[in-house]
Amino acid sequence: MPEAPDLSKVRLHVVTGKGGTGKTTVAAALALALTRQGKRVLLAEVEDRQGISQTFDVPPLGHTETRILHDRSGGQLWAISVDAKDSLREYLQKFYKVGKAMTVLDRFGAVDFATTIAPGVRDVLLIGKVYEAAGRRSGKGPAAPTYDAVVLDAPPTGRVVRFLNVNAEVADVAKVGPIRSQADSITRMLRSHTTAVHVVTLLEEMPVQETVDALAELRRTDLPLGAIVVNQLRDPLLTDKALSSVRRSRNARLANGVAADLATVGVKVTDGLVAGLLADAGHHADRIALEREQDAILAEEGRLTVRLPLLAEGTEGGGITVLAQALTEQGMV
């Protein structure tokens, strides 16, 4: 019986996955699904890849929160590409009122030091900005949060735990001090029930292995797990019976039957055509068998598992909407 995490209370959705599994697409679809529920949503990326602007086909994003979509439900989708230097400037201004010192700091290479070299500090700055946006309150009454939900397109599985586990990272170098206390507050939020870390995977060996490893690592660091999102699933085009018959190496009777069927609908039948169709189906059947093995491995994790179809045309032309709908229908939001 899979645990059903109560994702309705979640305000910060962290989306990770192995490179190439489509985590940016899934993060975008999740943000869109929330927006369509009438929510005010912030979608954030932290690796300056411009994945969000490309997915939604809007001009490149910067460190300024920008509204990229207004839904009929009243929902709004905002987006940001979080920049470490700008976060540092804001941080210095907010806590020390020394935003102007940035110019001097920059000239001495101290900004580079803090944003790229000092271990952990970059991550604290990036996630600190997301933390600030998630907790920000403004507008209608003092208690109303600025955003109903924040979706973070996080670093890939190989780096995500280190990224989220800012506390441990910073503890190595700063046992006390303001960076440390900032890291402590971030960690409190990340480990609370208002955060969920979702892992995107394909039904292939390497991504599934990384997913299993990442889930174990997330559990060890007390980070709250969300859903497993299986991306790019192909429609089942062949029945199980057909799959097993095409996997048998030489099946003359099937080949003859297929040739006869094709002839009845006017397809010009050659030996190469039938053999080709059966060969591709054989590879497809091997792939399906492999996918089922991988599916079984994921099932052992006992998490809510959401399945998204392979979009033949990619995310262009409304593909994101299809995925957003699938996420809603399957109870992820």
Place this chain on the structure above:
Amino acid sequence: MPPRTRSAKAASSSPSTARPGAPGLDLAALLTDPGTRIVVCCGAGGVGKTTTAAALGLWAAEHGRRVVVLTIDPARRLAQSLGLTELDNTPRPVAGGGGGTGGSDGSLDAMMLDMKRTFDEVVEQHATPEKAAQILANPFYQAVSSSFAGTQEYMAMEKLGQLRAEAGRSGRWDLIVVDTPPSRSALDFLDAPKRLGSFLDGRFIRLLSAPAKAGGRAGFKVFSVGVNVVTSTLSRVLGGQLLQDVQTFVAALDTMFGGFRERADQTYALLKAPETAFVVVAAPERDALREASFFAGRLDEEGMPLAGLVVNRIQRVAAPSLTAARALAAAEQLADAETRSTTAATTQGLLRLHAALAETADRQERLAARFTAGHPGIPVVEVPASAQDIHDLAGLREVAAALTTPTPT
């Protein structure tokens, strides 16, 4: 400077090309050319860089080269197939991977990068034993050497430099195939070493190590107010202890100043050398090809020798004469037929599957064509999608066979 394409000569002698406008990438010619000493595989995450590097290394070894493959973060089962069960930062022979055909003396070694150990070795090599011990024990050094986001890139390039030096000295290898780290961006491994090198050698770290001295020097006089702002702000934000660790680290590192930037520069020069070839790996998807496109542009800018693009896991159809549209129409007709044979359902499934595969193949072809249109001179080779994941030498040989066969039209 025009882009240097290593295999241009080989490509022009090969009649089969990937598609109009794109010369075929002849990796067989590249790998058997004794002038090729370093092959760097790069590209976005998840496109099959490590597999490509391993397959190229295996093929070259079986064609007489003495190869070492430097992998950064291989999938577990691929690592096992290369005999990389322990991460000991030392090249080991790959069982079953050596021994060339036709009496040649090829061999295959492989290693997995241990970035911390590589960093430690650099320190041990260039500092006095006493200083080295001090550095290795410093908390700031320990953090930088094991977790800094650019350390892996820096150390991969450091290791490449070491392997190249050893190859030159001992002749143990005549070809190094290197995989690049799974970075934020594929360009990180070009930038991170410079960044770390210039930081470790730079003004800022000297300032930290001896603020009074730096402030007193003529060049710094104007900044003496700035110096105070910098150190006081940093100590407020980062905490005094971190700053102290950094200062101790830098003081201990004093003997090594100059070394880091110099080494980064040497590696850069190595990457630009004519003996080096870059192979950009991409999946036939929009994002991966875009990343490949950025990379090609960047290599060109840097004057680094790009051999070509590998488009990995491309969909092929075994019955290309039947179009997707015709297959779908035939499937519909079969579904509507009044009399149905026992195989009709299966035939429909085969037709729909064929249509789906053919559409995917078309879309991938369009994406690859778009890349070619943007980079007309870059040779391309396509590797068909495999039904199974690759995790043994037999699988690598299959990938290698596809890599070294110029794509037919």
